Amino acid sequence: MIYTDIKHFSHGHNLKLLCDKTPYKCDGCKEPGWGPRYRCEDCNFDLHKECALYSSSMSHPFYKNRSFEFLESPITYNRYCNACGRDILGFVYHCYATGHDLHPLCANLPCTLQADGVELRLHDKLSSKCGKCRTRTLWGNVRGWSYRSSTGYEFYVSCVKKMAVENWEKKYFGEGEKNDLAMEITNPTNFQLTNIRGSNSGKGMISKCWKIAKVVISLLFSILTGDPIGVTTCLIGSLFS
Known part of the structure; x- marks a missing residue:
């Protein structure tokens, strides 16, 4: 199912699905994006689809029998994504058991x-x-x-x-x-x-x-x-x- 209009905890207005190829910076994970995103036009606020439609917890085949929890910000400073190596500056999936972090886009x-x-x-x-x-x-x-x-x-x-x-x-x-x-x-x-x-x-x-x-x-x-x-x-x- 494709949601064209959603509410999100990170923003006070509804976000609408926008499909174009203009680059943007995701206001959730702070990573760049292209293509479809959820956007508040009035506030110039954008979220990756993966950041907008997040799961409170998830698993990944690379980390068997482990659970990643969705966090609004990293648990400490100087965290990096174990998939791409880039800094964690916003939304993140964190595994408390292993200490690993994944950008929502990378996790998916x-x-x-x-x-x-x-x-x-x-x-x-x-x-x-x-x-x-x-x-x-x-x-x-x-x-x-x-x-x-x-x-x-x-x-x-x-x-x-x-x-x-x-x-x-x-x-x-x-x-x-x-x-x-x-x-x-x-x-x-x-x-x-x-x-x-x-x-x-x-x-x-x-x-x-x-x-x-x-x-x-x-x-x-x-x-x-x-x-x-x-x-x-x-x-x-x-x-x-």
Whole structure:
């Protein structure tokens, strides 16, 4: 069931479901968002769907027999999300037994996703170096979650989030005119893929790899930003052209 008008404890007015692709900052978890959100137009107040339609408690397959409680704010300062490694600044799911924290958006990431013959599976650790940052840990002992494709690509949830946020901030708050293409990737030379390397690879093979990688990144952007796959694919097309 899709709720188009809701009441939420964090705001005094009703929130209405808004579906557009303009970037926003969630006033619940303080993380960026794209696509559908619950919004109070008069107050410029936005919530991710996952923050608006929260559960008081939840479980996750990565933490068997554990329960995460929904909190309005972190239990202490300097908390980070165990999925993406970013700071916890607002709404959070916290496990008192293990001490783990998850952003509501990260807690609800799908375990599998498929499109154009490519399947992505969510993992709680990397099996190889991330295709973006080329490391196997986020920082310190923080491993972070990753998506692994059936075609061999693997990316940190953190890296895809960071790439989306950096391009959003650059386009929407910094350089150039504000527009709906706020998450367009503008620096493809910085995006290295672990499966595309070596001087012996033929042009045909590299071209095929880029096409597959485009599908993978499109899927990742779609699930991490809440943006429709079709829109996301269009926006990142310049990366692979």
